Amino acid sequence: MQPPSLLLLLLLLCVSVVITRGLLCETFPEPCANGGTCLSLSLGQGTCQCAPGFLGETCQFPDPCQNAQLCQNGGSCQALLPAPLGPPSSPSPLAPNFSCTCLPGFTGERCQAQIEDPCPPSFCSKRGHCHIQASGRPQCSCMPGWTGEQCQLRDFCSANPCVNGGVCLATYPQIQCRCPPGFEGHACERDVNECFQDPGPCPKGTSCHNTLGSFQCLCPVGREGPRCELRAGPCPPRGCSNGGTCQLMPGKDSTFHLCLCPPGFIGPDCEVNPDNCVNHQCQNGGTCQDGLDTYTCLCPETWTGWDCSKDVDECEAQGPPRCRNGGTCQNSAGSFHCVCVSGWGGTSCEENLDDCIAATCAPGSTCIDRVGSFSCLCPPGRTGLLCHLEDMCLSQPCHGDAQCSTNPLTGSTLCLCQPGYSGPTCHQDLDECLMAQQGPSPCEHGGSCLNTPGSFNCLCPPGYTGSRCEADHNECLSQPCHPGSTCLDLLATFHCLCPPGLEGQLCEVETNECASDPCLNHAGCHDLLNGFQCICLPGFAGTRCEEDIDECSSSPCANGGQCQDQPGAFHCKCLPGFEGPRCQTEVDECLSDPCPVGASCLDLPGVFFCLCPSGFTELAEYLIPFGLGQSSLAGV
Incomplete structure (x- = not known):
């Protein structure tokens, strides 16, 4: 790869230095946002070609017209860029707006409303003539100086107001001229004298010559470049100041070096931090504070905004x-x-404020200042807002305990009557009982009304009390219920809640629990207070004698007898040779004389023996089975 030519490098350097307010494609990496492409124009001026969906000088805004639903009914959307409000180095903080151009027959901010007449009087904005095309759609023929489908846009750029290569931008309702480097003014009509700038474009030790739209630096020996920024010789060991990058530039006769400065610094060695406050836009007493490639406005407390133009x-x-x-x-x-x-x-x-200064209280009265007003403190015998009236209440025109007051404007008296009296001076007794015939009675719950001077009395029916018979009489206060019971007060009566074992209206009757035969198995019942006691027959147990006692559990049968439990009793099944209710009696088998004549009978439990007399050699054993009643003889 061949090294870049000196002319090309000088051109790039000139662009990066001279065009301080333009877009520098080569100097700054990716100056266009959101995927935009930076295109270099003449004199190093750059412009951004934005990707679809973005717009703005640096493609910093999303295109609002990407939303196909903004303009309805086939209306076309046009994005409106905001005018820049900040300093040259800061982007506009506002988002772009949009405008909808509606098809014939539709209107509204988003073309949402349909109109019946395709050519209404206001269709061409009163700046053109509307006529119907063969397709049935209206078309406007605009007057000179106006454009747009409905002649709604002023064609400011049609007269080419921008000079010296300025580009006219229609930022409705006005225009803006985008001036090329070296020109300024509303129409780019003024040449910028770069040599008068502070600091100037040419470094110290050189001469600056202004040209139309540009300038020229006259360099001394050993310096070259549009701003004499190229110095003869290799890069110095210390490098460039303030983080600048030194780059070798081969020339015709010798080698030069160039310092590429970071933003905020200029000069052959990047040693100069230009004062950005020279042409600051701080308003309303704001103080400019210089920074790196920018400035800050320090606003007084009553102003705010980047340029102190916004009122607090x-x-x-x-x-x-x-x-x-x-x-x-x-x-x-x-x-x-x-x-x-x-x-x-x-x-x-x-x-x-002291309102008493202008007060007009009557002589002899005292003025009291209040918040936003005043009051007059009257002496005895005077009344009214300004104490200018005679107090007519001194004659005591009101009856009894009625309160007398004076109208502060007219001085007339007004009697405020006590309850039960009426009339201008409260002398008339108010018959509350007579008034009850025309409205609700003052006595409640059927009470009888009796009028009295200034009042009334109520004769209450049984069960009610109070001055108006409004309260239910608590019959439970006299404790009418039997001790241990609970009294429940009801409307004009009461009810006794009896505990178990008591009954009756006052719980005065003891309940006979034996009346319901609660005891089982023929047991006897003994009535108690709030209860009963069952007297069980032998063989039964339990509160109600409901449990059959197992008499066999105590083994009542003797001599091996088998016990059989029965309701309320038991039965013993005896072994042979025993008898009795509990098999406690042994059967005497010898009572039946089971032995032969001459032999003696020997009774034993369950058996007997015959003792033979002399002459007999064998002892015969006779077993008498239980219940046979006689013995069997076995071998004599």
């Missing part, structure tokens, strides 16, 4: 209200003022 609304600021005591805050440019309510004054309505 002190009335909406956080903290205590600016205006006190009900005053209304009204904002103004760079300040505010308070509109105070009556009786208050001062910058913040903090002063309570």
Whole structure:
């Protein structure tokens, strides 16, 4: 790869240095946002070719017309770029707007409304003539100086107002000329004298010569380049100042080196930080603070914004209200003022004005200042707002305990009657019982009304009490129920809640629990207070004698007898040779004389033996089975 020619490098350097307000494609990496492509124009001026869906000088805005639903009914969308509000180095903070151009027959901000007449009087914005085409669609023939489908746009650029190569931009309702480097003004009509800039474009030790739209630096020996920025010789060991990058530039007769400066620094060695506050736009007393390739406006407390042009609304600021005591805050440019309510004054309505200064209290009275007003303290015998009237209440025109007051405007008396009296002077007794015939009775629950002077009495029916018979009489206060029971107060009566074992209206009757035969198995019942006791027959147990006792559990049968349990009893099945209810009696088998004559009978449990007399050699054993009643003889 061949090294770049000196002429090309000088051209790039000239662009990066001279065009301070333009777009520099080669110097700054990716100056176009959102995938835009930077295209270099003449004199190093650059422009951004934006990717679909983005627009703006650096493609920084999303195109609002990408939303196909913005303009309805076939309307076409046109993006409107905002005018820049910030310094030259900062992008516009506003988002682009859009405008819809509607098809014939539709109108509205988004072409959402249909119109019946395709050529209404306002279709061509009163700046052209509307006629119907063969297709049935209306078409506007605009007057000179106007354009657009409905002649709604002023064609400011048709007269080519921008000179010196300026590009006319229709930023409705006005135009903007995009001037090429070296020219300025509303129509790019003024040549910029770069040599008068501070600092100038040419370094110290050189001469600056202004040209139309540009300038020329006259370099001394050993310096070359549009700004004499090329120095003879290799890069110095220390490099360039302020982070600049040194680059070798081969020339015709010798080698030069060039310092590529970072943003915010210029000069052959990047040693100069230009004062960006020279042409600052700080307004309303804002102080410019220089920075690297930019500046900051330090605004007074009543202004804000990047250039201190936005008024601070002190009335909406956080903290205590600016205006006190009900005053209304009204904002103004760079300040505010308070509109105070009556009786208050001062910058913040903090002063309570003395209303007694202009008061007209009658002589002898005392003026008392209040908030936004005053009052007159009258001496005895005087009344009224200004104590200018005679007090007619001194003659005591009102009856009894009625309260007398005076009209503060006319001085006439007014008697405020006590309950039960009426009339101008409260002398008339009010018959509350007679009034009950025309409305609800003052006595409730059927009570009888008896009128009295200034009042009335109520004769209450049984069960009610109170001055109007409004309260239910609590019959339980006399404790009518039997001790241990609970009294429940009801409307004009009561009810006794009896505990178990008591009954009756007053719970005075003891309940006979034996009346329901609660005991089982023929047991006897003994009535108790709030209960009963069952007297069980032998063989039964339990509260109600409901349990059959197992008499066999105690083994009542003797001599091996087998016990059989029965309801309330038991039965013993005896072994042979025993008898009795419990098999406790042994059977005497010898009572039946089972032995032969002459032999003796020997009774034993369950058996007997015959003892033979002399002459007999054998002892015969006779077994008498239980229940046979006789014995069997076995071998004599």
